[in-house]
Ligand SMILES: O=C(O)CCC(=O)C(=O)O
């Protein structure tokens with residue numbers, strides 16, 4: 001996809017500077033055929049990720065657990081972080097803003113695609129603890145600018161909690177590793193990447209509301 005020039009420009013956002021993204025739709029037959037032609041591997045990966053929620057819901061049902069109803073966002077996001085790019089701690093919940101839609105993300109599913117990743121390459125997924133006290137609501141939208149001590153615009157963020165920057169686990173973005181977490185609850189970010197390209201593909205599940 002990178003070779004086809006399908007990636008976005010480098011992000012100028014203060015939240016994830018230098019990253020590049022590509023939204024790949026595979027909901028309709030036409031979209032799947034198109035992707036099959038352009039990148040069969042990406043289609044296979046997208047379909048495998050898209051099958052996970054149903055499998056999880058069946059497993060929950062078998063175990064007598066009432067799982068919330070969710071639906072797939074009809075696209076996966078491929079993203080790449082090159083040298084120096086990173087993503088500040090955030091939750092995957094946004095409303096309006098540049099995306100222009102109300103985000104109802106419930107579950108984040110990420111698959112990493114870095115066969116040669118080595119310690120020192122950076123780009124780990126940092127999962128941070130949530131602080132008990134609510135974030136300062138006086139800052140419109142987000143506490144990120146306050147955390148970063150910059151005038152960042154993360155106007156889309158609707159976070160109502162804060163993260164504890166001192167309590168975290170780092171997850172190496174190794175080939176085939178899949179990470180799943182509750183989009184609206186879990187604070188996470190990407191450590192500065194030193195690798196030429198750090199690739200991940202993400203699928204979000206949305207609340208099943210009209
Ligand atoms: O690629 C990752 O490890 C996380 C990406 C992320 O947090 C996002 O795109 O919202």
Ligand SMILES: [Fe+2]
Pocket residue numbers: 090091092188
């Ligand atoms: Fe995220």
